[in-house]
Amino acid sequence: MEYKFSDRVLGLKPSAIREIFKYAADPSYISLSAGNPAPEAFPAKELAAISAKLMQDEPILALQYSVTEGYPLLRQHLTKYMKETQSIGREFDDILITTGAQQVMDLFSKSVLNEGETVICEAPSFIGSLNDFRSYRAKLVGIPMDPDGMNTEALEKALQTEKNVKFIYTIPNFQNPSGITMSLEKRKKLYELAKKYEVMILEDNPYGDLRYEGEALPTIKSFDEDGIVMYAGSFSKVISPGMRVAYAIGPKAVIQKMTVCKQGQDVHTNIWSQVLCYRFMTEYDFDAHLENLRAIYTKKRQLLLGLMEEHLAPHITWDDFNGGLFAWCHLPKGIDMMTFVQKALEKKVCVVPGTAFLTSENEPCDAFRINFSTPTDEQLTKGIKLLGETIREMI
Amino acid sequence: MEYKFSDRVLGLKPSAIREIFKYAADPSYISLSAGNPAPEAFPAKELAAISAKLMQDEPILALQYSVTEGYPLLRQHLTKYMKETQSIGREFDDILITTGAQQVMDLFSKSVLNEGETVICEAPSFIGSLNDFRSYRAKLVGIPMDPDGMNTEALEKALQTEKNVKFIYTIPNFQNPSGITMSLEKRKKLYELAKKYEVMILEDNPYGDLRYEGEALPTIKSFDEDGIVMYAGSFSKVISPGMRVAYAIGPKAVIQKMTVCKQGQDVHTNIWSQVLCYRFMTEYDFDAHLENLRAIYTKKRQLLLGLMEEHLAPHITWDDFNGGLFAWCHLPKGIDMMTFVQKALEKKVCVVPGTAFLTSENEPCDAFRINFSTPTDEQLTKGIKLLGETIREMI
Structure with a gap:
């Protein structure tokens, strides 16, 4: 049967992030491409206790x-x-x-x-x-x-x-x-x-x-x-x-x-x-929980900032971010962003190409996105180091 | 601000069933209008055990x-x-x-x-x-x-x-x-x-x-x-x-x-x-669980059939139903269905007017829907009795 789709879905493509997630799900890759909370940020014990009582x-x-x-x-x-x-x-x-x-x-x-x-x-x-x-x-x-x-x-x-x-x-x-x-x-x-x-x-x-x-x-x-x-x-x-x-x-x-x-x-x-x-x-004390989350991510952000200074600067720059889960990084003039992302993938590091976030994927874009909430400290350290190698090899 | 909605939602109305649910949520009403599984049909203990282990x-x-x-x-x-x-x-x-x-x-x-x-x-x-x-x-x-x-x-x-x-x-x-x-x-x-x-x-x-x-x-x-x-x-x-x-x-x-x-x-x-x-x-033994569900509902269906024979026949008739959760009941000629549903509501029994299920609510319809999975045996008994009173008062 020849399927006839609605006009509204004819042009829809699976999200580029979701596609990169397929690599990211492979444990041999370091994923800096997700937007997942840190596993240690979940109030798992509290939710388990509430759930057990509710079900009883x-x-x-x-x-x-x-x-x-x-x-x-x-x-x-x-x-x-x-x-x-x-x-x-x-x-x-x-x-x-x-x-x-x-x-x-x-x-x-x-x-x-x-x-x-x-x-x-x-x-x-x-x-x-x-x-x-x-x-x-x-x-x-x-x-x-x-x-x-x-x-x-x-x-x-x-x-x-x-x-x-x-x-x-x-x-x-x-x-x-x-x-x-x-x-x-x-x-x-x-x-x-x-x-x-x-x-x-x-x-x-x-x-x-x-x-x-x-x-x-x-x-x-x-x-x-x-x-x-x-x-x-x-x-x-x-x-x-x-x-x-x-x-x-x-x-x-x-x-x-x-x-x-x-x-x-x-x-x-x-x-x-x-x-x-x-x-x-x-x-529970929701404010204290939020404080705890901020403490977890503040540490991760500090780690990332240090690693970026060490491995990515001065070639790659980034916008200020005082919160959230992401750093938005800009490549130097003359470096093609998609080639950079592809070469990083070859080194088994996933980041999201900036074009994925534009109203048209064909617009020029010098940026890629790094997530720092999901990876462990070890993964983040190794991943940023490999991104540094990638950019130095391309310059 | 004057809100401008999309053409697609301009004609949408909240479902008539959901509206009747508002009465049904009032514990002084007997609701035969839902489509909820019987509370005793949930494998609550098993789900609680699986959930506890998962969260641990x-x-x-x-x-x-x-x-x-x-x-x-x-x-x-x-x-x-x-x-x-x-x-x-x-x-x-x-x-x-x-x-x-x-x-x-x-x-x-x-x-x-x-x-x-x-x-x-x-x-x-x-x-x-x-x-x-x-x-x-x-x-x-x-x-x-x-x-x-x-x-x-x-x-x-x-x-x-x-x-x-x-x-x-x-x-x-x-x-x-x-x-x-x-x-x-x-x-x-x-x-x-x-x-x-x-x-x-x-x-x-x-x-x-x-x-x-x-x-x-x-x-x-x-x-x-x-x-x-x-x-x-x-x-x-x-x-x-x-x-x-x-x-x-x-x-x-x-x-x-x-x-x-x-x-x-x-x-x-x-x-x-x-x-x-x-x-x-x-x-778990999923087949045995399904057998158990069927046993619960077979009993409820038998109860309903007996009650309908006793209180609704011969004025109200119903289509054969060998499974599921609903009985579809037809009113005798000359009885207006919406009036019947309204009079039943006055007696604090909720059923769903059949027009709610038509492609156009303005089409003629002699039917209403009874759910037998949600009410307790006592509620079902009292509810059908009251529907019987309603129809006898209208004839």
């Missing part, structure tokens, strides 16, 4: 069908917690528990995007989101990144000239892949521009709690008195990604459409894991 | 990111199991683990349906699937059900006259909501017609293992030598729906597109639950 006392709660909106106690707690700790959420907002933050991107896109409409995003940006926007046949317009976030002049120009812009997608904290954090001034400017041009903002904040230096900045959603921001938060980086629990906080009318889409997509999010997240947040 | 020995496996395709050991085991027990799967097929079977419907629709293309379905059919097809702006064409399944003359006529038919959606075993099982002859005819008119079949089989009378019939997928059937299987009715683990088996080219869509939708299915399903199937 209330197994039906964990095993039976639940409601699309999410576990009521988790929704209530998160609503209160996000309001108190980050000033997120107003009377006009609602919360929806999702199967990972990726589902927030998908449900929001499905609810608002018509074919051919425009999404403005950072260039580079998270490939999983870009591919999802593409699956609704959106036109992607990438805005260059300054060291303090999206270039707001270029953004305003795009808002003036592009037709049918539906929303602006941003990861303001320790952006994936660039590691860049948007300044407070730019956050305010972005909000003003969105309001002025009547487009929504999709604020994706998976790394917000993982700051290792400097002061935390308010989220864009915290300014939102007009109901123009859809905020995506996630437990993937702070509890466990394997459980796939995240949430959207945004205007009720939009959350309602997203909920109807979720009914048709997976009915509800795994309820066992929702209960675990709720109880971990409320029965 | 391999917590990282349960908590870390996993691959989109699904847990490799579960995929391998299911491939072998479905081949051996049901002759499902050929060389050209592949398997994808999904977040519930609802996600199979969604990923398949997203991969093959363009706006305005046609899906042929049974009338009535499962509302969750119909709403999902609607969300891709499909045209739904309902084929009337005979006591032995879809009317194949009407089906062939639709295949001849409808434009751009992409697939036929069927639940051949103990269909939701009608309880009807498609005869072997009709399964073969349906397959031949799909092949002749070059459309795919989406075979949804959540209840196949729940047969209480008669001989099991082969699935349509078991005939598939041409790669035209996408099969959806699920653990929701045989292990736990709260864990949201199901699977699609179908032609590799289609599974590949669905996998790319899943990357953008939820990255992967909850891995902790995937491991639990795999270990429950392989470390």
Whole structure:
């Protein structure tokens, strides 16, 4: 049979990261290409204890069908917690528990995007989101990144000239892949521009709690008195990604459409894991847990910075990153990025080519992404050393 | 801000079943409207034991990111199991683990349906699937059900006259909501017609293992030598729906597109639950567990049949149902179905109006759906008695 696919999937390709994961899964390779939390960052004992008690006392709660909106106690707690700790959420907002933050991107896109409409995003940006926007046949317009976030002049120009812009997608904290954090001034400017041009903002904040230096900045959603921001938060980086629990906080009318889409997509999010997240947040010291995570990653980041100074400088440079899981590295002029990534693969080190994060893979790109959360200290040390050998052989 | 939604969600409404669930969640109501497994049907102790061991020995496996395709050991085991027990799967097929079977419907629709293309379905059919097809702006064409399944003359006529038919959606075993099982002859005819008119079949089989009378019939997928059937299987009715683990088996080219869509939708299915399903199937006597489920539901079905004979006959009639979780009941001429459902709600009994399962809610419908798996024996007894009072008051 000749299969006839929908127009929307004809151009979709498996994510380049996922393809590189296939090498990364081979234990003879050193993977600096993932975005996985460090194994030691999981509160495994606590989750095991909560789970054992849940399955002894209330197994039906964990095993039976639940409601699309999410576990009521988790929704209530998160609503209160996000309001108190980050000033997120107003009377006009609602919360929806999702199967990972990726589902927030998908449900929001499905609810608002018509074919051919425009999404403005950072260039580079998270490939999983870009591919999802593409699956609704959106036109992607990438805005260059300054060291303090999206270039707001270029953004305003795009808002003036592009037709049918539906929303602006941003990861303001320790952006994936660039590691860049948007300044407070730019956050305010972005909000003003969105309001002025009547487009929504999709604020994706998976790394917000993982700051290792400097002061935390308010989220864009915290300014939102007009109901123009859809905020995506996630437990993937702070509890466990394997459980796939995240949430959207945004205007009720939009959350309602997203909920109807979720009914048709997976009915509800795994309820066992929702209960675990709720109880971990409320029965344990969540702040102390976050402190512990930051301590683990601060050490890893310091190790990476030292290794990069030793092996990659001065040929390879990197953008400042005060948090998150990634370093964004730039190759010197005259070195072809894809050739570098390929030669590193030959030495059995995987990094992600920067083109994977662009709105068009054919644009020129001098950068690649290093993840420092997943590898062990030994792997990171060996991997950066091999990247150093690679660049020196190419110069 | 005035929110501008996509055309695809403008017409979507929350499922009528989900709306009725709101009453059903009120403990002062007797809910015969759900589709939940009986609480006593969950292998809670076994899952608790597997989970405890997993979290002690391999917590990282349960908590870390996993691959989109699904847990490799579960995929391998299911491939072998479905081949051996049901002759499902050929060389050209592949398997994808999904977040519930609802996600199979969604990923398949997203991969093959363009706006305005046609899906042929049974009338009535499962509302969750119909709403999902609607969300891709499909045209739904309902084929009337005979006591032995879809009317194949009407089906062939639709295949001849409808434009751009992409697939036929069927639940051949103990269909939701009608309880009807498609005869072997009709399964073969349906397959031949799909092949002749070059459309795919989406075979949804959540209840196949729940047969209480008669001989099991082969699935349509078991005939598939041409790669035209996408099969959806699920653990929701045989292990736990709260864990949201199901699977699609179908032609590799289609599974590949669905996998790319899943990357953008939820990255992967909850891995902790995937491991639990795999270990429950392989470390325990899965056949004995299924026998136990059938014993639980056979008793409930017998109770329901007796109660319907006593309280509903002869005014209300029902279609034969040899398995599954539902009875499909017809009201006598002259009784308005929505009025009946409303009057039953006033007596604090929830059933689902049959119109919820039609391709158009405005079509006439004399039927409502009763679920017998979720209520306790006491609730079922009281509920059917109250439905009997309702109908006698209306005659």
